[in-house]
Amino acid sequence: MDLNILWFVLIAVLYIGFFVLEGFDFGVGILLPFLGKDDKNRRLIINTIGPHWDGNEVWLLTAGGATFAAFPHWYATFFSGFYLALFLLLLALIIRGVAFEFRSKDDHPKWRALWDWCIFIGSFLPALLLGVAFANLLRGVPIDDSMNYVGGFWNLLNPYALVGGLSSVALFTLHGAVYLSLKTSDDLMARSRKVANQLWLPAVILPGIFFVWTYFSPQGYARLGIDPGMIPLVAGAAMLLSGYFLRKKQEGWAFGMTAVSIIFAVATIFLMLFPRVMVSSLSETFSLTIYNASSSPYTLKVMSIIAITLVPIVLVYQGWSYWVFRQRLTHQSELEY
Amino acid sequence: MDVTILARLQFAVTTIYHFFFVPLTLGLSVLVAIMETLYVRTNKDVYRKMTKFWGKLFIINFAMGVVTGIVQEFQFGMNWSEYSRFVGDIFGAPLAIEALAAFFLESTFLGIWIFGWDKLSKKQHASAMWLVAFASNLSALWILIANSFMQQPVGYVLNNGRAEMTDFFAVILNPNIWTQFPHVFISGLATGSFFILGISAYHLLRDKKFADMFTRSFQIAAAIGIIATIGVIMTGHSQAQHMVQTQPMKMAAAEALWESEDPAAMSLLTIGNEKERRDVFAIRIPSALSLLAYDQLTGEVRGINDLQAEYEQTYGPGDYVPPVAISYWSFRLMVGIGTLMLIAVGYALLLAMGEQLEEKPRFMKAFVWFIPLPFIAISSGWILTEVGRFPWIVFGLMKIDGATSPNVTPGMLLTTLIGFTLVYGVLMVADIYLLLKYAKNPEFTDIVEMESSAAPAVSIVGE
Numbered sequence: 140m141d142l143n144i145l146w147f148v149l150i151a152v153l154y155i156g157f158f159v160l161e162g163f164d165f166g167v168g169i170l171l172p173f174l175g176k177d178d179k180n181r182r183l184i185i186n187t188i189g190p191h192w193d194g195n196e197v198w199l200l201t202a203g204g205a206t207f208a209a210f211p212h213w214y215a216t217f218f219s220g221f222y223l224a225l226f227l228l229l230l231a232l233i234i235r236g237v238a239f240e241f242r243s244k245d246d247h248p249k250w251r252a253l254w255d256w257c258i259f260i261g262s263f264l265p266a267l268l269l270g271v272a273f274a275n276l277l278r279g280v281p282i283d284d285s286m287n288y289v290g291g292f293w294n295l296l297n298p299y300a301l302v303g304g305l306s307s308v309a310l311f312t313l314h315g316a317v318y319l320s321l322k323t324s325d326d327l328m329a330r331s332r333k334v335a336n337q338l339w340l341p342a343v344i345l346p347g348i349f350f351v352w353t354y355f356s357p358q359g360y361a362r363l364g365i366d367p368g369m370i371p372l373v374a375g376a377a378m379l380l381s382g383y384f385l386r387k388k389q390e391g392w393a394f395g396m397t398a399v400s401i402i403f404a405v406a407t408i409f410l411m412l413f414p415r416v417m418v419s420s421l422s423e424t425f426s427l428t429i430y431n432a433s434s435s436p437y438t439l440k441v442m443s444i445i446a447i448t449l450v451p452i453v454l455v456y457q458g459w460s461y462w463v464f465r466q467r468l469t470h471q472s473e474l475e476y
Numbered sequence: 477m478d479v480t481i482l483a484r485l486q487f488a489v490t491t492i493y494h495f496f497f498v499p500l501t502l503g504l505s506v507l508v509a510i511m512e513t514l515y516v517r518t519n520k521d522v523y524r525k526m527t528k529f530w531g532k533l534f535i536i537n538f539a540m541g542v543v544t545g546i547v548q549e550f551q552f553g554m555n556w557s558e559y560s561r562f563v564g565d566i567f568g569a570p571l572a573i574e575a576l577a578a579f580f581l582e583s584t585f586l587g588i589w590i591f592g593w594d595k596l597s598k599k600q601h602a603s604a605m606w607l608v609a610f611a612s613n614l615s616a617l618w619i620l621i622a623n624s625f626m627q628q629p630v631g632y633v634l635n636n637g638r639a640e641m642t643d644f645f646a647v648i649l650n651p652n653i654w655t656q657f658p659h660v661f662i663s664g665l666a667t668g669s670f671f672i673l674g675i676s677a678y679h680l681l682r683d684k685k686f687a688d689m690f691t692r693s694f695q696i697a698a699a700i701g702i703i704a705t706i707g708v709i710m711t712g713h714s715q716a717q718h719m720v721q722t723q724p725m726k727m728a729a730a731e732a733l734w735e736s737e738d739p740a741a742m743s744l745l746t747i748g749n750e751k752e753r754r755d756v757f758a759i760r761i762p763s764a765l766s767l768l769a770y771d772q773l774t775g776e777v778r779g780i781n782d783l784q785a786e787y788e789q790t791y792g793p794g795d796y797v798p799p800v801a802i803s804y805w806s807f808r809l810m811v812g813i814g815t816l817m818l819i820a821v822g823y824a825l826l827l828a829m830g831e832q833l834e835e836k837p838r839f840m841k842a843f844v845w846f847i848p849l850p851f852i853a854i855s856s857g858w859i860l861t862e863v864g865r866f867p868w869i870v871f872g873l874m875k876i877d878g879a880t881s882p883n884v885t886p887g888m889l890l891t892t893l894i895g896f897t898l899v900y901g902v903l904m905v906a907d908i909y910l911l912l913k914y915a916k917n918p919e920f921t922d923i924v925e926m927e928s929s930a931a932p933a934v935s936i937v938g939e
Contacts, residue, residue, distance in 0.1 A: 190587035193542060197579045203549050204572035211564020211638075218553025218560075219881035225550055226892045230899055233543040237903055240539035244910050287557075287883045434565045435640040442569055449576045460584050463595050475591050 142439040143429040146209035147416070149446055151409040153205055157198035158269075158311075158405055159398050164188040164195055166315015168235065168262025169308070171255060174319065174330055181255060182243060182474050187322040189476045190464050192239060194457055196232065208442050212286050212432035213416040220280065220288025220417075221272055224295055228268045235261025243476050266311045267304040271295060273408055274303025277353060279418035282425050286432075299352060306346040310404070313342040314397040317381070321390045324469045332388065339382045342397075346404065347375070353411075364413035367406075374403035482889040483555040483880045486896065488862075490547050492855050493900050497541035499854050502616055502661065503668025504534045505609035507700065511693075512602040525689045525923040530672065531605075532921045535590060536910050540903065542583070547896065549575075555889065557881035562874055563625070566632055566641045570622040570648075578615035582608055613664070617657050624652040626870050627861070628722045639873060655718045659711040662704050663857075666817065667850040669701030673824050674847035675915045677840050680833050686918050691833050698828035701821040709814055712857075713768070720769040720777065723871060725787070725796060726864035728780045729803035731765060732758075740765035740777035743804075750800045753780060791872070798866035806856040806863070813853040820846050 167188050175181030188195075207214040218225060234257040242254030278299055281290040316335035320328050350371055381396035412418065416432055419425035433439065468474075508531050515523035549571060552560050560567075588596070589604040596604070625632075631646025632639045641647060676694040679686055720727050727733075732746045734753045742764035747757040766775040780797055787796040820843070827837055869876045914920055 186591075190591040193583035194580065194587055196546075197575060197583050200546060200549055200579055201572065201575040204568065204575040206568075207549075207553065207560065207564055208568030208572035211561055211568055214553045214564060214568065215557035215560040215881075218550060219555075219557035219884055222554055222881075222884055222888055223891070225554060226895065229547050229550060230895060232546055233899060233903070236543040237539050237906070240535065241906060241910060244536070245913070285882075286561075287881075289883060434568065435635070437644075438565050438569060438641045441641070441644045442572060445573055446576065449573075453576065453580045457580065457584050460588050463588060463592060473594065 142436065142443055143433050144414075145443060146205070146433070146439060147409070147413060147429045149450075150202055150205050150209065151406065152450075153198055153202035154409075155402050155405045157195070157202060158307075159401050160191070160195035160198060162266075162311040162401055163314045163318040163394075164192045165262045165266040166311040166313065167319055168258045168315075169266065169312050170315055170319065170331075170334065171262075172259050174327065174334060175255070178248075178251065179470065180327055181251075182476065183323060183327055183468050183470070183472070184319065185239060185242070185258070185476045186468055186472070186474045187319060189239070190460060193236070194460065196236070205442075205446070209434055209439060210416055210427075210429065210432040211434060213427055216282060216286050216288055216417050216427055216432075220282070220290070221275075221295065223292040224268050224272060228265050231261045231264040231268075233261075235265075239476055243474070263308065266308045270304035270307025271300045273307075273405075274300040274349070276417065277303075277408060277411060278356075279420035279426075281421050282417060282419035282427070283421065284425050286425070286427060299349075299356065302345065302349050302352060306349045309338065309342040309345045310397070310401060313338040313381075314394075314401065317385070317390055317394045317397055321394055322467055324467045328467075332385070332390070335390075335393070336385055339385060343375075343378050343382070346378070350375070363411040364415060365410045367410040370403050370410065371407045374400045374407065377403065477886055477890075479880050479884060479886055479889060480877055482886055482893060483884075484876065486555060486889060486893045487551065488859075489893065489900070490544065490551065490896055492858065493904075494541065494544040494548055495854065495858060496851055497537050497544065498616070499660075499664045499667040499850065500537050500671060501534070501541045501612050502664030503666065503704075504530065504537070504671065505605065505612050506665060507668045507672065507696070508534050509602065509605040509609045510696070510700075512605050516598050516602045522688050522692055525686070525918075526693055527605075528923045529689065529918050529921050530693070531589075532914050533671075533675075533911060535586075536907065536914065538586065540907050544900070554892075555881055555884060556869075556879050557883075559869055559874065559879035562638045562879070563870060564638070566625055566639055566647060567622050569641070569644070570618045574615050574618035574622075578611045578618060582611035582615065585611070613661055616660055616664075617653075620657050620660060621648050621650065621653055624650040624656060626868075627656075627865065628652040629870055629873055634873075639870070652718065652722065655711065655715040659708065659715050659857075662707040662711055663850065663854055665700060665704035666708050666821075667854070669697040669704055669821065670817065670843075670846055670850050672697035673701060673821070674843045674845075677843035678916070679918070681836055681840055684834065687834055689918070694824070694833055695828040698821065698824040702825045705814070705818050705821045709818065712811075712814065717769060717771075723865065724778045725780070725783045725798065726803065726860070727769070728778060728783060729798045729800045729864055730807035730860055731777075732800055732804045733765070733777060733779045734781055735779040736776055736782045737779065738766070738776035739763040739774045740769070742768060746804065748800065748804075753797075794867065794875075796867060798864045803860055803864045806859040810853045810856040810860065813849050813856070817846070817849055817853070820849075 167184060171181060171184055175184050203214070206217070238254035238257035238261060242251050242258070275295050278297070280288060280294065283289050313335060316331055316338055320331035320335055323331055377396045377400040381393045381400065384390070384393035384396060414429045415426045416429060417427040508527060511523055511530060512527040515527055585604045585607040589601065589608060592601060592604065625647060628650060629639065630650050631641060631643035633642050672693050676690040676697065679690040680694065716727065731743055732748050732755070733740065734755070739762065741760040741762045744759040744761055746755055748755050763773045765777050767773055769775060769777050780800070784796050788794065823839065824843065827833060827840070865871055867875045867877070869879045
């Protein structure tokens with residue numbers, strides 16, 4: 140395996156980590172106005188992700204940084220091309236992060252309502268935009284012979300990509316509902332369970348439509364990189380199993396299954412891209428690949444040593460932080476947010 | 477307006493704004509960690525209160541630094557894609573390492589620190605803040621390694637139409653970083669110290685309710701502040717000397733030095749005509765610039781005209797003179813405020829040693845007004861560092877013109893510029909509101925209610 144492939148895999152792993160972890164805290168943010176009947180409940184909901192959301196978000200930052208380091212042309216083309224979408228993503232992440240920290244530090248109802256809206260929009264919009272962005276990566280976008288995106292903003296909002304965006308919203312919201320049912324107690328837990336059961340169907344159907352569309356569309360399956368084989372089916376099977384466990388009220392297993400589903404769905408997308416990182420819809424020869432978009436062999440080597448050293452350490456202490464805060468929150472819990 | 481100007485304006489707005497929050501994070505994290513360590517060591521309640529109170533202000537400030545930092549990582553690709561393609565092989569590495577080594581550590585352990593008061597032992601909890609302090613300053617190191625490549629490119633070769641890394645250790649051991657990082661690290665401590673001095677002074681003047689806590693805070697901040705302020709000046713001095721060697725044009729612009737001189741005089745006040753490159757009015761101290769540059773009274777410091785001629789020969793025709801007025805005044809603002817800070821913190825130390833803080837000594841109120849000083853000085857310093865590099869985005873290798881994204885239109889840039897400015901403006905109001913609220917009312921932090929339940933925290937180990 141050459142280092143270009145290793146870095147493609149590493150970036151896929153970073154995005155998988157990001158979607159599995161930030162996926163549920165996006166979901167929690169989306170569910171905030173629906174499950175948070177009163178202020179106490181809203182605080183409980185936010186506090187379930189309180190210690191984690193920032194660390195989860197770093198997975199995205201690291202994916203961005205790793206793309207810059209390993210595939211500078213991918214970074215440059217993607218960020219300058221998906222310009223306004225990323226601008227909206229940035230604004231959403233900005234108001235969201237500040238809202239977590241600020242909302243409970245003043246008890247004026249309007250102050251709190253304002254930041255609660257920021258949490259909702261700041262969670263919903265990134266979940267949607269990232270789904271749209273990845274669908275467009277699969278579909279291919281107009282990239283010219285000098286690796287520049289020439290499509291504009293509205294080009295990204297095609298029906299196929301919108302279904303992709305709605306799929307990720309549905310998936311993350313379900314993932315978040317299951318997480319909430321794991322981390323809360325009493326009435327809030329009961330309502331989280333109920334919502335999770337209601338969300339299960341759309342979270343199966345929307346990604347299902349997206350998959351079938353991808354399979355039959357001339358832009359998708361016909362031009363795929365590696366045949367993902369059984370991998371998307373594993374994602375689908377995990378979704379079905381999560382429904383089974385939800386009905387059995389085994390949230391731990393259900394959460395595991397939604398996580399597995401996200402892992403295999405993202406893996407499918409990366410397999411279908413490989414070895415391309417940005418597919419040009421103008422000409423296959425204009426596509427960016429892990430070879431023509433990459434850094435020099437020397438930089439890849441240096442970065443490989445660093446990443447392989449650091450990633451396991453990160454996993455250990457982030458895992459430990461989930462262990463520290465493993466308990467369910469109750470109405471008696473001390474709430475920081 | 478053209479794309480380059482808008483992209484530069486956006487970088488200036490978002491970066492200066494981001495860097496309002498960062499120095500306080502860098503410094504206050506260390507100071508809070510010191511306070512909590514004192515609490516662990518002595519078990520005195522005053523240190524627990526201090527940790528809680530300053531920790532709360534730290535968190536409010538931290539959130540803003542984090543979210544505005546995401547913009548920084550994205551905008552190289554969004555607005556400066558040609559630059560990103562040209563330097564990505566080198567510049568991307570420290571950014572990725574910053575995220576991997578520092579951001580994960582910082583965010584995870586801050587989460588543990590904020591939410592873990594009753595879940596960790598006291599020692600573990602204090603260690604979490606030390607890790608946050610370490611990681612914050614580590615992230616500063618890596619981003620400055622990236623910036624140092626722009627100031628003084630090393631460890632690269634031009635290949636495939638871009639700069640490619642040939643020596644990772646040369647890049648991270650860039651001589652520029654070892655004058656720049658200490659300056660940034662210590663100025664963070666100075667920022668934190670002035671923040672604590674100002675707020676403590678406010679409370680000591682007002683009432684005696686929390687006198688013990690704010691007396692102790694004032695003393696610690698004065699002690700660390702004096703060391704930090706002297707350190708900032710010394711490291712600033714070595715940075716200026718390094719600048720004379722590596723970017724003489726920046727120094728010439730910062731001094732409005734039109735012609736080379738030996739010995740070189742330093743400007744005390746110059747009103748110049750930038751177009752005709754001449755002084756309209758100037759008071760200058762003979763030999764002082766040579767002294768600054770070489771620690772001796774003689775030595776040539778090169779002027780703008782000479783350097784322009786030399787650069788035209790080396791790099792071809794073009795304008796190699798940075799905006800002189802901006803460079804000149806930002807340099808003076810930074811140095812002037814630095815001097816004022818030294819006097820102020822010297823006086824603070826005298827007060828702190830005299831143990832008469834509760835007697836409301838003279839000029840105590842001034843410390844409240846001194847809180848913004850480090851922020852202004854630091855912004856001025858960065859304006860000089862970045863504007864003074866004109867016309868280069870990477871010194872000697874790539875010019876600012878042509879570094880932007882070719883597919884981004886002025887309309888798009890204007891949209892994002894206005895969007896960021898508006899959102900940042902509103903957030904600044906909310907942030908200052910909360911900082912003032914919590915700074916003025918220590919009772920809003922749970923330091924009082926905790927008093928009764930101050931039982932030792934249970935360790936989760938072995939649970």
